[in-house]
Amino acid sequence: MNENRYRVAGMTCGHCVASVTEEVAEVPGVDAxxxxxxxxxxxxxxxxxxxxxxRLAIAEAGYTVTEPVAV
Incomplete structure (x- = not known):
């Protein structure tokens, strides 16, 4: 299993978490x-x-990846 970590600007609440989670979970290959x-x-x-x-899924949720983070 692979892991990617992203620093994302603009997330401030539970709705933000739900939006990002929902969009990214739809990307093929994503398990969690x-x-x-x-x-x-x-x-x-x-x-x-x-x-x-x-990155496109995060953008679709309305947020911006500011930098990748080493896992």
């Missing part, structure tokens, strides 16, 4: 999404993760 609201990060676990599609 964990949003750490206080830290402003999103951890994605799965097989053959597509970084570009994950």
């Amino acid at each position: 999404v964990e949003v750490d609201l206080p830290d402003g990060t999103v951890l994605v676990r799965g097989q053959d993760l597509d970084d570009n599609r994950i």
Whole structure:
């Protein structure tokens, strides 16, 4: 299983967490999404993760990936 972590700007509440989780979970290969609201990060676990599609899903939820974070 692979893991990608992203720092995401603009998440401030439970609705933000739900929106990001829902969009990223729909990306093929994603098995789990964990949003750490206080830290402003999103951890994605799965097989053959597509970084570009994950970033697009986060953007679709209305947020911006500011930088990748080493896992």
